[in-house]
Amino acid sequence: xxxxxxxxxxxxxxxxxxxxxxxxxxxxxxxxxxxxxxxxxxxxxxxxxxxxxxxxxxxxxxxxxxxxxxxxxxxxxxxxxxxxxxxxxxxxxxxxxxxxxxxxxxxxxxxxxxxxxxxxxxxxxxxxxxxxxxxxxxxxxxxxxxxxxxxxxxxxxxxxxxxxxxxxxxxxxxxxxx
Numbered sequence: 091x092x093x094x095x096x097x098x099x100x101x102x103x104x105x106x107x108x109x110x111x112x113x114x115x116x117x118x119x120x121x122x123x124x125x126x127x128x129x130x131x132x133x134x135x136x137x138x139x140x141x142x143x144x145x146x147x148x149x150x151x152x153x154x155x156x157x158x159x160x161x162x163x164x165x166x167x168x169x170x171x172x173x174x175x176x177x178x179x180x181x182x183x184x185x186x187x188x189x190x191x192x193x194x195x196x197x198x199x200x201x202x203x204x205x206x207x208x209x210x211x212x213x214x215x216x217x218x219x220x221x222x223x224x225x226x227x228x229x230x231x232x233x234x235x236x237x238x239x240x241x242x243x244x245x246x247x248x249x250x251x252x253x254x255x256x257x258x259x260x261x262x263x264x265x266x267x268x
Contacts (some may be wrong), residue, residue, distance in 0.1 A: 123151040132158045204245070 125143045128136065135158040139146070165173065182190065197205065215223060230238070250255070 123155065128155065128158075131162045135161050165192055 125133070125140060132155060133140070136143075136154055139154065143151070161169065161172075179187065179190070197208070200208070215226070218226075233241075
């Protein structure tokens with residue numbers, strides 16, 4: 091009986107402590123989302139939202155703060171690329187936006203090793219002279235839909251399949267072996 095009472099008391103105490111921790115964290119997050127609590131750099135990035143800031147949901151505020159912080163850390167070149175991607179997004183049709191969302195979801199679901207390999211190849215591609223980039227784009231565009239699909243499937247199946255490493259798969263496509 092005493093043992094049950096101690097277990098019950100321990101469980102209640104842990105529940106209260108956990109609830110208190112969650113409440114404290116929630117309070118700290120909402121307090122940190124007041125406009126005056128933002129850094130001057132964050133306020134500058136989010137200046138268009140100042141008038142409506144207090145009406146925004148805390149979750150949205152947190153996302154905006156995180157995005158503003160990332161923006162502040164970007165180089166001018168990274169900011170320019172982000173602006174260009176935003177313009178592409180604004181001009182995209184609803185169907186294209188859905189395709190983009192699907193691709194992003196697929197990318198997020200990839201194994202870390204494959205994501206790293208893809209990022210590395212993306213950087214490699216961006217470092218190429220424009221003429222070489224265009225040559226590779228043309229080569230991709232001239233592939234049959236079946237060939238494109240085969241390449242996509244090989245890349246996706248690389249971590250668990252018999253096609254070698256993701257980096258090797260990407261290298262082989264680049265060299266035209268696949």
